[in-house]
Amino acid sequence: MVALKLERNDAGLPTHIPYSTTDDLGNTMVVVGEPNLAEAKNVMLGVHNPKKTLANPDDDGQRKCVEVWFNELRLSGMNEEAGYAGSANLSMQLADLGNVNVSGSMHTRGYGNINQKLNERNRDDFYQMTGNTNLNLGKLFPSQWGITLPVYFGYSENVSTPQYDPYDKDILLKEKLERADDKSEVRKDAQTFNSFTSFNVNNFRIAGSPESTKKRMPWSIKNVDINYAYNKQFRRNPLIESDQYVDQRLGVNYNYQLKPLYIEPFKKMFKNRSPYWNILKDFNFNPLPNTITFRNDLRKLFGETIVRNINEDPYDLPILYFKNFTWERKYVLNWDLTKSLNVSYAGTNNSRIDEPYGRVETQEQRDTLLRNLARLGRNTYYTHDVNATYSLPFKKIPALDWISVNASYNTQYFWTAASLLARSQGNIISNNQTRTINGQLNFSQLYTKSRYLKALNRTPPRKQVNNDLKGKNLKNNQMGGNEQKEEDNKQKKTSNQTLPPRPKKHKITVDSIPGHDTLPRPELRKQLRERKKIGKSPLPQGTGCLEEKKEQYHPGTQYRYKSGIAFIDDDQDRQFQL
Known part of the structure; x- marks a missing residue:
């Protein structure tokens, strides 16, 4: 059947016209279109009793009554042709x-x-x-x-x-x-x-x-x-x-x-x-x-x-x-x-x-x-x-x-x-x-710009708590009346914090410069600018400035200044930095 289709295609004949041929046993095979056995889903077997025509004058033209048996149709054998495969890789640096x-x-x-x-x-x-x-x-x-x-x-x-x-x-x-x-x-x-x-x-x-x-x-x-x-x-x-x-x-x-x-x-x-x-x-x-x-x-x-x-x-x-x-x-x-x-x-x-x-x-x-x-x-x-x-x-x-x-x-x-x-x-x-x-x-x-608000905004130091609270309470209970009053007065004094007084501002002038009446004017201006820059003026001779200023400053209190101020004790030749 495949050979019949190839024979017709090689001859270049149209596919819509039936093409027939006869084998060695006298059997007739006909092909029309492009049949494909690979996609065949149904096979029809039957007996054909053609009508008597001029093409087959030997036919009697009568009806036939026959009994036809078909043996089973099956595929036999499998294509076990072997194949092979391979792969290769090459890498170069x-x-x-x-x-x-x-x-x-x-x-x-x-x-x-x-x-x-x-x-x-x-x-x-x-x-x-x-x-x-x-x-x-x-x-x-x-x-x-x-x-x-x-x-x-x-x-x-x-x-x-x-x-x-x-x-x-x-x-x-x-x-x-x-x-x-x-x-x-x-x-x-x-x-x-x-x-x-x-x-x-x-x-x-x-x-x-x-x-x-x-x-x-x-x-x-x-x-x-x-x-x-x-x-x-x-x-x-x-x-x-x-x-x-x-x-x-x-x-x-x-x-x-x-x-x-x-x-x-x-x-x-x-x-x-x-x-x-x-x-x-x-x-x-x-x-x-x-x-x-x-x-x-x-x-x-x-x-x-x-x-x-x-x-x-x-x-x-x-x-x-x-x-x-x-x-x-x-x-x-x-x-x-x-x-x-x-x-x-x-x-x-x-x-x-x-x-x-x-x-x-x-x-x-x-x-x-x-x-x-x-x-x-x-x-x-x-x-x-x-x-x-x-x-x-x-x-x-x-x-x-x-x-x-x-x-x-x-x-x-x-x-x-x-x-x-x-x-x-x-x-x-x-x-x-x-x-x-x-x-x-x-x-x-903002609060730092006011001395009063700054003190209120300051966080108080955390009190030290005695681990033996029971012993402390027992000691307080055993104290006498006078001792209890003295202890209460001490606590009141420590709790009432007083604001330190504002330090006095010392105005820096030309008269505070030694030899101002004899120095040239450019040199006098230069020394005045330097003293204003460091924020201090010459101290009076023979004055214990530390003793004079110490009452204005309290230990443990922080002070902020735009520039550091040094206090000098002329007698003991010592320098203190605040």
């Missing part, structure tokens, strides 16, 4: 340049695991190969250039050749190849082939010599890095002649960072003035931004699918294309205008590079593509985000340094282009903004 990995595997028809049945074994010849390499090509250049060039390349493919022809599954592919004129084309149509190609360059940059101490300038090539990726998938099978998908990405990034250069024009002008002038003394500004970033990401997608013309019809099936070419640009700017005022901007612009349908093969199509690329594409989406934060300078004012206030402002803008099919509907824009103010009051710091 190329010193510090990179590495190379290669692997492969295969199996032939008839191969299977031990636990598989005969009808579960492989019915194809399968081959698979994979190779990839990682190389740091920057090692091939002089080290003082500081080139970083990591490269990855990978390729893999697998081929499956079936045992039977996929179009005539009851015919061995080997038999069909013997009858075909173009054997390679027939084998290619029957195979299932898949391949994947990848090529990547990640973060290519020229950093220069690591020992260089030169300041990086905005136009330096060191601020630029490049990324590129190429991925291609290809497959073909008995139904699809070609199906490929190519994804290409190119990224060019620019990033320049600066250390803040704060300029304080009034710092020296108010150097020795009151702390209330700190708000002007600490005034500053930064003339240059901290960070400037510009990113370019181009992505081009190309897909092409060609469906195989199995029936060899006179017309060609249309080729299906999928194309998408986009360009994304990002802008980032961070600027500390002052130490307390920061402004940041982040914007994104998406555009589409329009190109002709299908493959770009003619010069006119290439010119159209390059012209649209030079115009930066057709904008489809834009957004930006602006954020500003400011800390109010209450810390610079001594009377208000217990207050902290932070303010922030954020605004966003969105723009979306209308579809080319609905330009009359217009574009879409939207925006929003957020304003925030946060305040904090530190009353503990």
